[in-house]
Every structure is written in structure tokens, then in C-alpha cells.
Amino acid sequence: MTLRRALRGADAYRRGIAAEDRVAHLFQEEGCDILARRQRTPFGEIDLIVADPRYLVFVEIKARHRLTDAAQSLSSRQAQRILHAATYCLETQPSWQRDATRFDLVIIDEMHEIRRIKDALRLM
Numbered sequence: 001m002t003l004r005r006a007l008r009g010a011d012a013y014r015r016g017i018a019a020e021d022r023v024a025h026l027f028q029e030e031g032c033d034i035l036a037r038r039q040r041t042p043f044g045e046i047d048l049i050v051a052d053p054r055y056l057v058f059v060e061i062k063a064r065h066r067l068t069d070a071a072q073s074l075s076s077r078q079a080q081r082i083l084h085a086a087t088y089c090l091e092t093q094p095s096w097q098r099d100a101t102r103f104d105l106v107i108i109d110e111m112h113e114i115r116r117i118k119d120a121l122r123l124m
Contacts, residue, residue, distance in 0.1 A: 019063045022114065023106045024048060032057070035096055036089075043084035049096070056098040058086045060120070063108040067115055070107035079103075079121050 024034050032050040039046040048059035060082055064070035082103060089096065105120035 015063055016061075019061050019108050020047060022108070022112070023059065023061050024050075026114065026116075027057075027059075035093075039085070039089060041085040041088040043088055044081040046082060046085050046089065049089065051096065051098055054098060055100050055102050056090075056096055057102045057104050058082060058089075059104050059106055061106045061108070065110045067107050067109045067113060070109065071105070071115075071117065074105055074120065083121065 020037060024037065027048070027050045028034065030052070032052045034048070035051055035056075036046070036049040039049055046058050047061045050057045050059060060074060060078070062070040062073045064073060086101070086103070090101070102119050103121040105117040106114060107117070108114050
């Protein structure tokens with residue numbers, strides 16, 4: 001790996017952590033509890049898992065230069081991975097159960113504008 005590539009990777013990692021921090025803060029402002037960040041499962045990682053009294057929300061965060069690019073960056077393969085990972089979490093964390101489950105996509109652009117697409121996987 002070249003130094004340039006390593007630096008790009010480190011920069012992307014820092015941007016990803018900052019984006020996750022901002023999104024977690026937004027959910028907390030709405031009264032949600034943060035149950036997990038970067039939850040690893042045998043099927044892949046879930047960026048953020050939050051809950052309120054009614055909903056358990058699995059959150060995928062995409063940061064790109066433009067919001068449209070971020071919105072289009074969730075592939076069907078990634079969506080399937082998230083569904084499998086969420087199923088695993090529900091099976092292994094019974095205390096996380098809520099009346100309803102949702103999969104939100106949160107997109108962020110380079111100007112730090114944030115948009116949330118609620119129930120994004122059902123819309124695919």
C-alpha cells in the first residue's frame with residue numbers, strides 16, 4: 001500500500017467517524033438511545049443502531065461530495081448485508097426488541113448537509 005493511499009484511507013476513516021458522531025447526536029436530540037455504533041456481526045457492520053420506545057432503527061450512513069451521490073451509493077448487495085446483520089442482532093440481543101423495526105439511510109455531503117431517508121430499504 002502506498003503512503004498516499006494510506007493517508008486517503010485514514011482521512012476517510014476520520015470523516016466517517018465524524019459523520020457517525022453527528023448522526024448519533026441528531027438521534028439523541030430526538031430522544032433516541034444509542035444501542036450500538038459500528039456493530040460488527042458475522043454478516044457485516046451496521047453503522048448505528050438506535051431505539052426509542054416504539055422503534056428499533058438500523059442506520060446506514062453514507063458521506064459523499066454530493067447528497068445525490070450519497071443517496072445512490074447504497075447497493076442492493078449492501079442492503080441485503082444490512083438485513084442479514086440486523087436479523088443477527090435481533091436474534092442475539094433480545095433486549096433490543098421493539099414494536100417496529102426500521103432501516104434508515106442518512107446521507108451527508110461535503111458541506112455537512114444531512115438528510116435522512118426513513119425506511120430506506122423498504123423503498124428500494
